[in-house]
Amino acid sequence: MSTENAAPEESAGAAQESAAAALPKAYDPKLVEDAIYARWEASGLFNPDNLPDLEGGKKRSEPFTIMMPPPNRTGILHVGHATGNALQDLMIRFNRMRGKRALWLPGTDHAAIATQVKVEGILREQGMKNPRRELGREKFLEEVVKFAADSGKTIVMQTRKMGASCDWSREAYTFDDARNRAVNRLFEMMHEDGLIERGDRIVNWDPKFQTTLSDDEVEMKETVARFLTFKYDRDFPIVISSTRPETKFGDTAVAVHPDDARYAAFVGKTFTPTFCGQKLTVRVIADREVDPEFGTGALGVTPAHSMIDADMAARQSPVLPTVQVIGTDGCMNDAVPEEYRGLTVKEARVKIEAALQAAGLLIAVEEIKQNLPVAERGGMPVEQLPMKQWFVRANKEFTLRQDTLGMWKKGERTTLKDLMREAVQSGQVKIMPEQFEKVYFHWIDNLRDWCISRQIWFGHRVPAWHRGEEIVVGAEKPSGDGWEQDPDTLDTWFSSGSWTFSTLGWPDKYAGGVKEGDLAKFHPTDVLETGRDILFFWIARMILMSTYALGEVPFKTAYLHGLVRDEQGRKMSKSLGNIIDPLVVSEKFGTDAVRLSLVLGNSPGNDMRISEEKIGYFRNFTNKLWNIARFVMMSAPGLARPSGRPEPKTLADRWILARLDATIASVSDDLEKLVLSRPGETLRDFTWNDLADWYLEIAKIEGGKDEMLSYVLSAVLKLWHPFMPFVTEEIWAHTFAAGKDDFLMVAEWPVATGAVADESDAKRFTKLQEIVTTIRNLRSTHKVEPGKRVDTYVFCGSDDAFIAEGELKIIATLAKAGQIHAAACGKSEGMPRPQHAASGMAGTTEVLISLEGLVDPAAEKARLQKEYDEAAKYVEVQSRKLDNADFVARAPEKVIALERQKLADAKEKAEKLTAQLDALK
DSSP, X not given: OEEEOOOOOSXXXXXXXXXXXXXXXXXXXXXXXXXXXXXXXXXXXXXXXXXXXXXXXXXXXXXXXXXXXXXXXXXXXXXXXXXXXXXXXXXXXXXXXXXOEEEEEOEEBOOHHHHHHHHHHHHHHTTOSSHHHHHHHHHHHHHXXXXXXXXXXXXXXXXXXTTOOOOGGGOEETTSHHHHHHHHHHHHHXXXXXXXXXXXXXXXXXXXXXXXXXXXXXXXXXXXXXXXXXXXXXXXXXXXXXXXXXXXXXXXXXXXXXXXXXXXXXXXXXXXXXXXXXXXXXXXXXXXXXXXXXXXXXXXXXXXXXXXXXXXXXXSSSOOOOOOOBOTTSBBOTTSOGGGTTOBHHHHXXXXXXXXXXXXXXXXXXXXXXXXXXXXXXXXXXXXXXXXXXXXOTTOOXXXXXXXXXXXXXXXXXXXXXXXXXXXXXXXXXXXXXXXXXHHHHHHHTOOOEEOEESOSSSOBOSEEEETTXXXXXXXXXXXXXXXXXXXXXXXXXXXXXXXXXXXXXXXXXXXXXXXXXXXXXXXXXXXXXXXXXXXXXXXXXXXXXXXXXXXXXXXXXXEEOOEEOTXXXXXXXXXXXXXXXXXXXXXXXXXXXXXXXXXXXXXXXXXXXXXXXXXXXXXXXXHHHHHHHHHHHHOTTOOOOSSOXXXXXXXXXXXXXXXXXXXXXXXXHHHTTOOSHHHHHHHHIIIIIIIIIIHHHHHHHOOOHHHHHHHHHHHHHHHTTTSHHHHHHXXXXXXXXXXXXXXXXXXXXXXXXXXXXXXXXXXXXXXXXHHHHHHHHHHHTTOOTTOOEEEEEEOOTTSOOOOHHHHHHHHHXXXXXXXXEOOTTOOTTSOOXXXXXXXXXXXXXXXXXXXXXXXXXXXXXXXXXXXXXXXXXXXXXXXXXXXXXXXXXXXXXXXXXXXXXXXXXXXXXXXXHHHHHHTX
């Protein structure tokens, strides 16, 4: 059988063009994004209480809740925030369309120390040397509050710009009145239960900003330090080593390992050496934490300036005394000899080394790498100092106020550490990716009591009152004269730790273990999506607060994303000039393109790269979807909102419906499992390859596709909406919306039919694709002009899928063939073969295109022979390399695999060239 190609006209008729007139030829996000978001927000549909019933009047019963990690009110949103917003909005929109009462609750964080530091910097730039001292507490706080309010407005505007469909009617702020009530109540409860205590401990102290820091606010910076080996004085029998000789004025012991025979005779003895003019009382102690291989195996113990040493001192009987020699200003205090007083620790270190050298006590000096603790903000070295502060006792037993985690009953005793561990160990909280659970447990195992008081002015004031030595805990001032509120504020992680439940009405809507209102509807929340870098800062503390206060987990899944880096894999920074502002690139490329670039290729826990080139690619894809919609509107004048799955009429119809079903199932399953990048890639492949490159091209040929095109486009828009909300909503408004308030945002998610795809249909369509692709490749290889139609011959193998007359027409049109000749499968023997032809294989089907009159056989043969000779020579060289036993034995496995692949590729190329040469004989 044969058919003559009857290609349709390239241009659409006037009637078709008018059908798509409502949809502009080009998509311009600048013209539609703000208007679309305004319509969304005005509809009230971001609020789960306003969502419409499902088809058939079915009520939305199951909630799906995400609490937005509140961005700090310190400036503007960065690309990390944009990443989180894109991922969270994807989850929320998907679950809203799946029929759930989806709540995404937004808010901002007062970020106490970060905001105060920012404002102090601004005021210094305006000429103030010490803003707090010059303004006083009240006026300084007015400046901070004003800055935080302005910053909050900016952040909310930027969040809206990114298309975040969060419920603004429930917006919260970690420093508003409701959160203040929650913070005060938590403090009071934990104090009543003995979990918050005020006491003298070693704390991390930031000399620059004059405040305590939690362990998680201290970073380790690798530096080179001078490692001194010396004796306190000539009579002391033990040599010690230290990188901080300035702290030795506060030594009250020397510690050795109990099994270290070198020092066994000295353990338990007390000595009174004189160190650089300071008389010490030093007891030699044994402790298994000492590494006998480090230095001399003997360490000076300074309980006042090391948490490790303080723990060691507490383990002794009697407990070692504490002598503080460094002040809060980071300088040596009056407890040291006069010549060292007032020196910075660096200055004192240099002077002590010189004194030891002069006295003949310095035995050795070595430069070693050292992890120096520095403040997360400001980068100044942190001092560990003894202070009276407020602490959360993570390891102390307390009595539970309610049944907890389904594991403890009200009245039973446990610890906060056990609650935090069991919440994850029991599977009630899942951390993604899973390997971070090990990191979490390691942190829990080494958890110290949490210092929650800060010596800054901006933040929740410690709800405690002092009168002399009396202390009363509570938000209200006690009756009587002389009461002063504690001047310290609370660590911001203490307030944000209650974020999931304080935003839903706790403690007002919680009494006697019973939840009411939003708290009952939406807690525990479903997903916390945030950066992996705050696993300990925030996630662990949210688990602590929720399990303690409500007896339940704050969220079921913690989804951790990595850092967003530039195209070279570098961290974004002002100094490198590689920062990508999400609002700037959204203005340039459109918000949907930015969102796609942040989602596709993003996997939990891993860093990802972004560039303007990547965003530009997704801008092109956004335009592709727009053009698909325009084509459908032009091709289907009867375009209407589909009422159900249409009846397929052709092989292409059956194939696209099967592919759409598979795509719906795959995308839905991935999104349910919080696999967020792969479904976007699946959708991209279906939309660009299956739909645009194949089905729409065939639709031009077959015609009569109104119902099919309506159904497929409707499903595609729904599937893409969580990823690209703006362009899909705009297309929906022009195609399927019943009115201005008929939003794709609340359209019901497509459901795969569950019908089993016909394998024979799949094989037939795959064969069609292979034949078209083979013809196109042959034309390209032999440089056949695009407009030139050439005779084509298709020789089916006996096991090939059947090719119908209509499919030959499709093949001819798509491959721009002239006359196409084909025989029934397995019956090609008698079909004539062209004298000069190019041949290729489509599976077991041989395809030839006639080259008669198109190429000079001699010249073409010479060209192909030259390519063959080069390929054959490479095969020979590569084969000798891989036959060399010495090379195979020495080379890494990856290199061997690569070389073998090169050989296989070269052999395949040579075989193809041989076939082409044979065709010219």
